[in-house]
Amino acid sequence: MLNNNTMNIARFLFLSLFTALAFTSCTDKTNQLTNGVWRGALQTDNSVDIPFNFEIYDSLGVKQMAFLNGKERLNINEIEETADSVFIKTPLYESEIRAVKTANGLQGKWIKHLPNKTISMPFMAESNQSFRFVKEENSGVINMTGRWSVQFYKNNGTDTTFAVGEFEQSGNQVNGSFLTTTGDYRFLSGVVDNKTFMVSAFSGSSPVLFTGDLTDGSDIIKGKMYAGPSSVMNWSARRDEDAMLPDAYKIAGLKPGNDRITFSFQDLDGNKVSLSDDRFKDKVVVVQFLGSWCPNCMDETAFLAPFYEKYKNKGLEIIGLAYERYKEMDKAKAAVLNLKNRFKVNYPILLTGYTNDKGQVEESIPALDNFSAFPTTIIIKKDGTVDKIHTGFSGPATGKHYTEFTQEFEKEINKLLAE
CATH class of the missing domain: 2.40.128.120 (Quinohemoprotein amine dehydrogenase alpha subunit, domain 2)
Structure with missing residues (x-):
């Protein structure tokens, strides 16, 4: 944990570096955060560049950014621009980009904050570059489809x-x-x-x-x-067109002699919430094991939030159990609130007080057996017994697998609601 003096020194050194770089950069019109598609790259410790693309655009006169990955467009609205520098804070994952403007674009660092350390990678970006790996296509390539x-x-x-x-x-x-x-x-x-x-x-x-x-x-x-x-x-x-993963419903389970799970954790307002509460009696309940640090959890939350709005008046309840990287409740709460607001989640997300260590998950829910991944989702029948446990989540990037899962999930919920 850094003390205030250490943090102030770090800020001073960082700003000094930015100032030095800014004085060596071009100050004409090329030294601007121009709208359009950019090519960025992060450099690994062994000098391998990981390229990506992003778009800079204006929204109501304010600079915005969107990460571009295939069909995904993730919008970022926390951009601070000065005459010489750009600071970009991602909405999730506790990471940021700090860069100075140069004649060729941007140069700086991507920084990610973890509970026990901070990691970083050199960052560089060029404007008006929409390619990711190669500028010119080669003919006669092997088809990967x-x-x-x-x-x-x-x-x-x-x-x-x-x-x-x-x-x-x-x-x-x-x-x-x-x-x-x-x-x-x-x-x-x-x-x-x-x-x-x-x-x-x-x-x-x-x-x-x-x-x-x-x-x-x-x-x-x-x-x-x-x-x-x-x-x-x-x-x-x-x-291999027949390649298949193991059945996601047969990985995690319950220990012998158990047919239900129990827990009591605080919601974001400090109220204790339990499956035995009146709100959940005679309801089909989906329990979501998640963390704000988990990209696959983001995909699942993006699916479950509107799904809840569709079925909440038909007898469905959803509870999120958050396992954050921080044990400190204030830090965990801030991260979960960010997630909740980002995806407009109206079902309760509880602060478990446990971290994302898989052993701690089973410690917090003793009936669980072979918990192995975030997210994991438990479907509970109206009588309180566990119906199914699903490990992982195949998000929109998986195409038909995402479609098949969401259709299967909705069919199962409708079946249980009708019982």
Whole structure:
């Protein structure tokens, strides 16, 4: 925890660096935060650039920004611009971009605040650049469209994780995602350049880059995944239209002898909330395990918030259980309030007082068994017994998987409401 003196020194050094850079930058019209699509890049500790795109635009005379990843557009409205600098604060994930204006665009750092440390990556951006990886397309490239069986290798290959890759390609441009048992990698966007596959994503949380070599139309070798400042993982893939993940309803469960869960946590107003409260009696209840730090939780919340509005007068209740990175209630409350306001959530989100450690989740809900991912969703029948437990969430980036899940989920809720 930094004291005030340390923080003041850090601010002074940071502003001094910005001032020095600003004096060396161009001050004519090129030194502006111009509207249009920009190409940004974050540099890892081993000097690999993770590229992404964003758009600068005006809204009611105020500068706005949107991260662009495939079909996703995440709007940012917390932009502070001075004569020489730009400060961009993301609405979630407790991260920010601090940059100075240069003759070529922007240069500075992306900073992410964690409970026990702060991480950062060098940031640079050029205006009027809509490409992500290559400016000119190559003809005759291998088409990535379809489903892929993927293996990620950890600890020098001793541990493996299975995933399913699904991509669509038009010309050189590729969009899609990797699906895992804990969720998906959200909207990945990139290219196939000759025989090199490259996709990336950044929306304020951890930046990620996937690269690999296409040997032919059916294999990807020498795959590398770069995430954040220092994480590097190997991976490989084979085209497989039958590739499937394990059933998400059969991963987590209840310990033997249990058919329900119990809890009592505070809501954001400090009131204790329990499943035994009158509000939830004879209701179908969905319990959402989430955290404001979790991108897949954001996708699920974006789905559940309007779903609740549709069914709240038909006998459905939803409760969010927040497992934040901070144990301090004031910090956890601020993060959850931000999430709640961002997605216009009208169901209660409770502050559990536990962190996102999976062991702490099972400690907080002793009946749970094999809890393995955020988000996890529990559907409870009108009599209070557990109907189903779903691990992870396949968001909009997964296309038909998202559509199939949401349709299946709505069908199950309607069935339970009719009982």
